[in-house]
Amino acid sequence: MILINLDYQDRTPIYEQIVNTIEKYVAVGILKPKEQIPSIRELATTLGINPNTVKKAYDILENKKVITSFSTKGTYISDQTDKVLENRKKEEIKNLKKQIEVLKGLGVTEQEIIKVMQEK
Amino acid sequence: MILINLDYQDRTPIYEQIVNTIEKYVAVGILKPKEQIPSIRELATTLGINPNTVKKAYDILENKKVITSFSTKGTYISDQTDKVLENRKKEEIKNLKKQIEVLKGLGVTEQEIIKVMQEK
DNA sequence: TCCCTTGTACTATCTGCAATAGTACAATTA
DNA sequence: TAATTGTACTATTGCAGATAGTACAAGGGA
Numbered sequence: 187m188i189l190i191n192l193d194y195q196d197r198t199p200i201y202e203q204i205v206n207t208i209e210k211y212v213a214v215g216i217l218k219p220k221e222q223i224p225s226i227r228e229l230a231t232t233l234g235i236n237p238n239t240v241k242k243a244y245d246i247l248e249n250k251k252v253i254t255s256f257s258t259k260g261t262y263i264s265d266q267t268d269k270v271l272e273n274r275k276k277e278e279i280k281n282l283k284k285q286i287e288v289l290k291g292l293g294v295t296e297q298e299i300i301k302v303m304q305e306k
Numbered sequence: 307m308i309l310i311n312l313d314y315q316d317r318t319p320i321y322e323q324i325v326n327t328i329e330k331y332v333a334v335g336i337l338k339p340k341e342q343i344p345s346i347r348e349l350a351t352t353l354g355i356n357p358n359t360v361k362k363a364y365d366i367l368e369n370k371k372v373i374t375s376f377s378t379k380g381t382y383i384s385d386q387t388d389k390v391l392e393n394r395k396k397e398e399i400k401n402l403k404k405q406i407e408v409l410k411g412l413g414v415t416e417q418e419i420i421k422v423m424q425e426k
Numbered sequence: 427t428c429c430c431t432t433g434t435a436c437t438a439t440c441t442g443c444a445a446t447a448g449t450a451c452a453a454t455t456a
Numbered sequence: 457t458a459a460t461t462g463t464a465c466t467a468t469t470g471c472a473g474a475t476a477g478t479a480c481a482a483g484g485g486a
Contacts, residue, residue: 197317199443199444199445200444200445201444201445210411210412213411213412213413214411214412214413215413225460225461225462226461226462226463227460227461227462228460235445235446236445236446236447237446238445238446238447239444239445239446241462241463241464242444242445244462255461255462255463256454256461256462257452257453257454257461257462257463258452258453258454258455258460258461258462259453259454259455259461259462260460260461260462261461261462271412271413274412275409275412275414278405278408278409278412278414279409279414279422281405281408282402282405282406282409282419282422282423283422285398285401285402285405286402286423288398288401289395289398289399289402291330291334292330292333292334292391292394292395292398294395294398294399296423296424299402299423300420300423302399302402302403303402303406303416303419303420303423304416319472319473319474320473320474321473321474345431345432345433346432346433346434347431347432347433348431355474355475356474356475356476357475358474358475358476359473359474359475361433361434361435362473362474364433375432375433375434376432376433377432377433377434377481377482377483378431378432378433378481378482378483378484379432379433379482379483379484380431380432380433381432381433
């Protein structure tokens, strides 16, 4: 059973939150290759949203090769998820670098940044 | 002359991009206390957008005590901007934390993150 | 005095995107 | 046979951002 937490305060659209969550779960290993995930209708019911919204999320995930859908069979995590993860990591690390540049631009030192990072 | 670069690909609304840019300029010192900034109509024309959008941005900035507006006189950077810088830093550090959470969610270790940070 | 610019304050409208609603079809499975 | 699956539409709703237009009061300069 997948646990997806929707944040309606977030500006990120629901379908994108679903994409992010599933990608994340694949990354951490909560969802494993070839594993079946809920049907569009089922997940929609669980989340209390419209099936079309889930469909949109699944379409994007399929496009990213994170999942594969089979008519009448259901939807499954891809058997090859390594490269997908690598790309995603690279993207996010790029974002991290951007954010660090912003902070340095504001005069925040590297030590401060590291400190922030470790205090969690 | 303020240089504000609008990114229409960004999901961030225009008025918010204006707020962020001016806050940043104040933080870095490009805009100094008591300095006059463009009138609503002027900035709107420069950016090729609607005056109401600029007004919205200015309202938010005034609310944050970054600027002060005087009827018939114009709009000026506040005389007290130290706190502005502090608030801005806090905001950006919050963003950093978010980004770090994203990376940890993808299974990137703390060491890796620190390494990325120092190699720049 | 007259004209221009300033901020302010409305209302109305447009636009694009997210999300919903509803229906339908073919194929598989229990 | 009945239920479930993904797929594929169209139509509609809802909302926030952005635009358009108008109006007013007040100050400054010529």
